[in-house]
């Protein structure tokens with residue numbers, strides 16, 4: 001129960017409910033669950049190209065030939081990637097930074113997946129990068145920093161999500177309509 | 190705007206408290222250490238989400254309990270809302286009408302409150318940061334939407350300072366980013382402060398003249414760290430100060446260094462003010478804050494007075510009470526005192542009979558009528 005309660009969004013009460021539910025079911029369910037959980041870290045890894053979750057070297061999104069590889073959407077983490085994917089507004093590739101810049105928290109550029117981003121933009125024919133970080137101080141700082149790095153490279157257009165995403169808002173919790181509009185109306189940086 | 194119903198659970202030394210406050214005067218009487226300040230602080234939480242005495246979350250929860258909670262029904266004259274604030278070791282949360290508030294600015298803007306404690310009497314004598322805190326809080330109470338700008342500024346400034354303090358040579362590109370953010374948010378902070386003081390200055394001057402029966406002419410003026418409150422001017426100052434900021438490992442220019450200068454008859458109060466003049470000055474600041482809120486919002490703020498009668502001389506105390514009781518103010522007041530006899534003589538006759546006043550007794554964290 002204590003380990004269940006450590007999952008995000010699961011409090012002690014919910015953890016207790018889950019535990020009792022599992023106890024009431026056939027033992028095979030708990031065993032199955034345990035097996036998939038213990039295999040999680042070996043079966044699932046980060047995509048070598050965009051750092052999304054993947055079950056192979058590359059993730060499904062990177063492998064999908066219908067997606068436009070000339071456009072990159074840079075996100076802080078997986079929840080933001082999922083949120084933007086759900087809007088259906090974006091058909092390019094992603095780049096997951098796995099964090100935001102914050103000297104206060106001791107997180108500098110070296111802690112983010114930045115070298116691979118610059119490499120991708122230089123080596124592949126990327127023409128547009130959309131910075132889809134959150135609108136809070138950390139997200140804005142990260143977007144500005146990445147924009148400045150990218151401006152040193154020739155012929156790539158850099159844009160930022162349009163406002164409509166509330167200031168200080170968390171992309172993960174923004175309603176889909178708003179987020180879809182923000183992706184559509186992104187502004188140049 | 191008034192509190193029509195107040196419930197508190199496990200806040201500091203308060204156990205379970207349920208009050209139906211009077212719409213006007215509420216006298217909270219109790220001996221030292223019984224929970225008077227704690228009760229006022231619990232009410233303040235509804236408008237600030239943090240106590241007026243700085244503390245860690247843990248210290249706010251009653252010893253042995255895990256959650257502190259304050260609930261109030263707010264009556265705005267044309268409808269009721271409920272506010273609920275919860276404090277645990279990890280977090281402070283706020284609900285409006287049963288829904289978790291998305292932004293604190295929105296939730297805390299529900300009720301305008303002004304608090305006056307004996308510590309406030311040191312505002313004019315103490316450090317510049319105390320005066321900035323007074324100003325910023327007053328700005329927020331009048332314009333809750335400013336909260337986001339102030340928070341962004343503080344956050345950006347904290348990031349810039351952390352970068353300057355980090356070991357090694359700071360990344361110039363990253364410093365550029367924080368210069369940009371500090372300048373953008375800092376300019377907004379400067380605008381809010383100036384906008385407030387423009388309105389505040391005449392109201393304050395009138396209040397001070399009134400308290401001192403025309404004897405004193407006082408002014409409060411912003412002495413900004415950067416003369417021009419524009420984003421570009423602030424940005425330029427940050428860029429210019431960068432070498433020095435690097436050496437000092439902190440941001441030396443910007444609104445975090447603004448001063449609020451108090452002067453009396455043209456001379457700096459800090460150097461020349463007498464004890465009594467300082468008190469009159471602070472009292473006038475509070476009265477002006479209250480009047481400005483009433484004027485701009487079109488409704489009276491809720492006032493919390495923590496045992497100030499014991500700190501003010503008779504004349505000043507009478508001046509304060511006249512403001513609260515007089516024609517110009519009809520808001521709800523909570524006053525704490527160790528002895529109701531300090532307060533009751535100042536209230537208009539018959540207020541208890543007409544339901545316009547209530548007296549509560551606080552003993553060991555329990556409140557009785």
Ligand SMILES: Nc1ncnc2c1ncn2[C@@H]1O[C@H](COP(=O)(O)OP(=O)(O)OP(=O)(O)O)[C@@H](O)[C@H]1O
Nearest residue numbers: 201202221222223224225226227248249250251252
């Ligand atoms: N988290 C807590 N749990 C239990 N008691 C607490 C907690 N925090 C503070 N107290 C107690 O609350 C009491 C102080 O209450 P408060 O400051 O409200 O007193 P007061 O009535 O304003 O007194 P005074 O007249 O001296 O200002 C102290 O006895 C203190 O130990």
Ligand SMILES: [Mg+2]
Nearest residue numbers: 225226495496
């Ligand atoms: Mg006290």
Ligand SMILES: [Zn+2]
Nearest residue numbers: 047050059062
């Ligand atoms: Zn991928």
